[in-house]
Amino acid sequence: MKPKVAFFxxxxxxxxxxxxxxxxxxxxxxxxxxxxxxxxxxLTGHAPEYDITFIEGSITRPEDEExxxxxxxxxxxxxxxxxxxxxxxxxxxxxxxxLETVRKEVYQDDWNKPHLNTAPTKAVDEVxxxxxxxxxxxxxxxxxLSVVKDLxxxxxxxxxxxxxxxxxxxxxxxxxxDLGKTCLxxxxxxxxxxxxxxxxxxCEACRGTVPNPxxxxxxxxxxxxxxxxxxxIQEFTMFAVNPEVSK
Amino acid sequence: MDFMQISKKDFQKFVENLIQSKEEVVGVVKxxxxxxxxxxxxxxxxxxxxxETILPPKKYFLPVEETLLKYKTGVASxxxxxxxxxxxxxxxxxxxxxxAIALLDKSFSEGEKDSHYLNKRANSTLIGIYPTQxxxxxxxxxxxxxxxxxxADCFLVDLGNDYGIEVVTEKGKKIASAMxxxxxxxxxxxxxxxxxxxxxxxxxxxxxxxxxxxxxxxxETHAEWKKRAEKCxxxxxxxxxxxxxxxxxxxxxxxxxxxxxxxxxxxxGCMLEKFAxxxxxxxxxxxxxxxxxxxxxxxxxxxxxxxxxxGCVGCGRCSQACVANIASPVDIVQELKK
Ligand code: SF4
Ligand code: SF4
Ligand code: SF4
Ligand code: SF4
Ligand code: SF4
Numbered sequence: 222m223k224p225k226v227a228f229f230x231x232x233x234x235x236x237x238x239x240x241x242x243x244x245x246x247x248x249x250x251x252x253x254x255x256x257x258x259x260x261x262x263x264l265t266g267h268a269p270e271y272d273i274t275f276i277e278g279s280i281t282r283p284e285d286e287e288x289x290x291x292x293x294x295x296x297x298x299x300x301x302x303x304x305x306x307x308x309x310x311x312x313x314x315x316x317x318x319x320l321e322t323v324r325k326e327v328y329q330d331d332w333n334k335p336h337l338n339t340a341p342t343k344a345v346d347e348v349x350x351x352x353x354x355x356x357x358x359x360x361x362x363x364x365x366l367s368v369v370k371d372l373x374x375x376x377x378x379x380x381x382x383x384x385x386x387x388x389x390x391x392x393x394x395x396x397x398x399d400l401g402k403t404c405l406x407x408x409x410x411x412x413x414x415x416x417x418x419x420x421x422x423x424c425e426a427c428r429g430t431v432p433n434p435x436x437x438x439x440x441x442x443x444x445x446x447x448x449x450x451x452x453x454i455q456e457f458t459m460f461a462v463n464p465e466v467s468k
Numbered sequence: 469m470d471f472m473q474i475s476k477k478d479f480q481k482f483v484e485n486l487i488q489s490k491e492e493v494v495g496v497v498k499x500x501x502x503x504x505x506x507x508x509x510x511x512x513x514x515x516x517x518x519x520e521t522i523l524p525p526k527k528y529f530l531p532v533e534e535t536l537l538k539y540k541t542g543v544a545s546x547x548x549x550x551x552x553x554x555x556x557x558x559x560x561x562x563x564x565x566x567x568a569i570a571l572l573d574k575s576f577s578e579g580e581k582d583s584h585y586l587n588k589r590a591n592s593t594l595i596g597i598y599p600t601q602x603x604x605x606x607x608x609x610x611x612x613x614x615x616x617x618x619x620a621d622c623f624l625v626d627l628g629n630d631y632g633i634e635v636v637t638e639k640g641k642k643i644a645s646a647m648x649x650x651x652x653x654x655x656x657x658x659x660x661x662x663x664x665x666x667x668x669x670x671x672x673x674x675x676x677x678x679x680x681x682x683x684x685x686x687x688e689t690h691a692e693w694k695k696r697a698e699k700c701x702x703x704x705x706x707x708x709x710x711x712x713x714x715x716x717x718x719x720x721x722x723x724x725x726x727x728x729x730x731x732x733x734x735x736x737g738c739m740l741e742k743f744a745x746x747x748x749x750x751x752x753x754x755x756x757x758x759x760x761x762x763x764x765x766x767x768x769x770x771x772x773x774x775x776x777x778x779g780c781v782g783c784g785r786c787s788q789a790c791v792a793n794i795a796s797p798v799d800i801v802q803e804l805k806k
Contacts, residue, residue: 383704387703387704390523398791399501399788
């Protein structure tokens with residue numbers, strides 16, 4: 222029997238599901254391996270249980286937590302899908318400021334309407350247990366395919382636990398630090414083929430960090446490049462990587 | 469060793485002809501503000517006046533990622549080895565990198581021969597060149613002794629309008645005659661020796677490589693490892709750029725049909741945190757300090773003890789690549805000496 226697979230989205234841009242839709246021919250191969258029962262909310266709630274559930278987006282409202290918990294109960298394997306889900310992603314920038322200020326800024330006069338209620342952003346694993354993570358903003362299609370294949374074969378999916386510098390070196394890029402720029406590559410989790418440094422733009426750790434990031438050393442390196450503490454914190458915060466530096 | 473010579477103009481003509489003959493010719497080219505080995509499409513791209521390339525030329529014999537065999541899933545007898553191609557000629561290898569290739573030749577022929585490496589290696593002719601520019605991190609002279617001549621087919625030495633050629637092997641002889649290089653005039657070998665000595669290393673290892681191995685003998689528990697490791701990212705850059713590193717990981721990748729697959733190997737490195745992770749989630753080099761110590765022992769002791777060859781050829785790439793600026797073997801040894 223093919224595993225039943227479902228996709229659900231929460232607060233996100235749906236860019237990660239778009240990556241799946243963009244698989245083109247390969248999508249047929251995926252459909253041959255798995256039974257896609259929920260995709261893009263079209264069929265929400267119809268299948269009672271799922272073998273593999275992908276959760277896209279971060280959790281930003283109390284009612285979403287309930288919905289997620291219900292999905293978790295009905296899922297054998299639950300995978301956080303994309304940066305919004307794995308780390309909270311860009312949505313977590315909101316948590317750095319007062320919630321009321323944020324709401325007023327975004328919703329203006331309507332900020333206090335009940336349907337626009339919002340809570341501090343959470344990553345999926347802050348609400349329910351997550352079995353596997355597919356990092357990235359957006360996710361990497363090849364990584365998605367390899368996770369699907371591994372699960373279909375009953376293998377434990379392996380995601381990179383080494384930093385972006387590895388992939389950057391293997392592509393023989395000029396290091397951005399040698400070009401007077403900065404980059405979080407040494408502490409950021411790989412899996413994207415170092416796409417940003419390969420295009421001369423510093424990594425912002427959209428895939429989160431490696432399991433034991435040496436943040437002090439990163440701080441020191443950035444400080445040596447004359448970055449102020451504020452600039453360092455900014456460098457770290459795009460994708461909710463706690464800088465752990467004091468102002 | 470024979471000494472020959474060729475004008476730079478004729479050498480370029482030779483390279484151009486080689487490219488035109490549809491052979492794969494690799495040489496050093498500019499890459500932004502840096503340098504890299506790449507396939508030449510025109511002889512003008514070749515840039516022999518260079519500091520150091522980002523990655524060493526070993527990538528042509530031990531590719532960053534290569535398929536070792538293909539198989540049908542569930543059919544044990546179905547596997548078939550696959551062999552990639554290597555360039556016919558590689559031009560511009562510095563002595564340090566040449567010595568590193570000599571080490572790889574040695575280690576990939578020990579015991580079970582690594583046919584994937586050795587097949588590619590046998591196919592290529594290696595043209596070296598003595599550096600014409602200093603590179604602030606290089607200390608090859610204190611490390612490589614004569615190892616470079618165990619791998620080079622010939623070496624070029626910049627003599628201004630001409631290249632002097634040291635012809636080392638039969639392959640070297642063949643390529644020198646293909647270039648129409650001429651036998652050296654009187655005094656050429658002195659001229660070559662002078663030109664080779666012109667570019668001095670800006671740093672140097674305070675020991676000969678034998679002495680270094682002895683010096684490291686009782687340094688396993690030195691406080692420096694832990695102290696230095698506080699700044700280490702375990703990012704692996706220092707080992708991934710190293711010409712003498714030969715560690716790889718092996719991984720099976722199956723097609724979406726799940727019917728067929730490929731076994732690939734890709735570069736790996738001992739400075740990465742999970743490199744020494746084995747079954748049961750045991751890591752026998754858990755701490756960054758242990759990994760840093762292992763790297764230096766491997767470069768400065770284990771290899772010289774095992775093969776009598778340089779485990780570090782002093783190319784200086786690790787020092788250049790380390791974002792934390794802590795990887796230089798010379799700096800580390802200086803600290804251990806204090
Ligand atoms: S991780 Fe990025 S691409 Fe994916 S849904 Fe979130 S914002 Fe969109
Ligand atoms: S550019 Fe960034 S990712 Fe690449 S090697 Fe340098 S620090 Fe690492
Ligand atoms: S380089 Fe960094 S920011 Fe860019 S995709 Fe990779 S992990 Fe994300
Ligand atoms: S020594 Fe430098 S290059 Fe090597 S792993 Fe540590 S930080 Fe990375
Ligand atoms: S240890 Fe450093 S200097 Fe020595 S061969 Fe490797 S990269 Fe070059």
